[in-house]
Amino acid sequence: MNIIIRQARPEDAEKAAPLIINAIGDIANHMTAQQEPEAVLKKVEEMVRGEHTRHSYRSTYTAAANGDIAGILVLYHGNQAEDLDLYLIEQLKKQGHERTIEPEAHADEWYIDTVSVDPKYQGQGIGSKLFDFAEKLVAAQGGGKLSLNVDVDKEGAIRLYKRLGYSISEPWTILGEPFHHMVKMIP
Template sequence: MEILIRKAYKEDAAEAIPLIMEAIGDISMQMTGETEEVAITKEFIHLFTRTDNRHSYLNTYIAELNGHVAGVLVFYNSEQAISLDANLEAYLSNKKGAAVTIDPETAPGEWYIDTVVVNPAYRGHGIGTKLLSYAEHLVKSSGGGKLALNVEMEKDAAIRLYNRLGFVTLCPWTIIGEPFHHMVKTVVAN
């Protein structure tokens, strides 16, 4: 099974967005300003094809298998997060006609795994681990640093995977009023 990890293209939106939505759950409503699944999906596809927000194809990597999206990694650093989220807040505020605030998800100086998800048809083949390793590779090649992610407190299997890969729980974190573990791994440069 040959898995290719590559930068996303705008054309990946139709396959990537449903996976991202599955992974982030109710956060998708905050990120799109929508409440109905069809409208959320349409808005997410629009945001994916733009270049100025956290869920842009420019911040997304695809695990491709047999020409299909087998997994998705959304990844950026904390400095990028500031402008990406400011752009998204401005977009959503204009759309809603009222101020919208996006909860910060990363601490200063971190590289952030916003989303990692595997297509259900391809789960159990190590694709998630490959995507996480790819994020680590990107941090190493950029001089090293802290690699971070947030995981819902009840997702025991995911927490075990992250612990096995060297992530440790740094602190609790809150996103849209829900509790998460903020997990970090120190990555040394090549």
């Protein structure tokens, strides 16, 4: 199968948003200030179409298989996180929702916010290609730390990330839930 990875475009929002929600779970409800699945989906689609949040098409890459979006990667530098989150916090405040959004990365590292593969394409190496792509992007920018957070209960994911060269660097908390912060050095 031929996989083409490219920068997302605003028109990819309808395909990318469900994959983002699948990966981040309840964090999507918090970030959108919505509870109903359809309302959460619409708000995440707006984020993908927009330019100023961590899930913007500008930070998102799509993996296409046979012309269909089979997976996504959301990657940004930690030094951008505060501005990306501040924009979202201000937008939510205008809508009457007070939110804080916890940082998910240090300012000196690249951060894989999301890797998600459509269930019908899982097991075909698309996730691995997205991780490889993230490493190439970081290397092209001069290298450095590449990080991600993983729920402490997701033992299979932790094993996978360790096989990919990530190591647990510290505990992390997102919305009161425990995560492992994992880091890999990219030359």
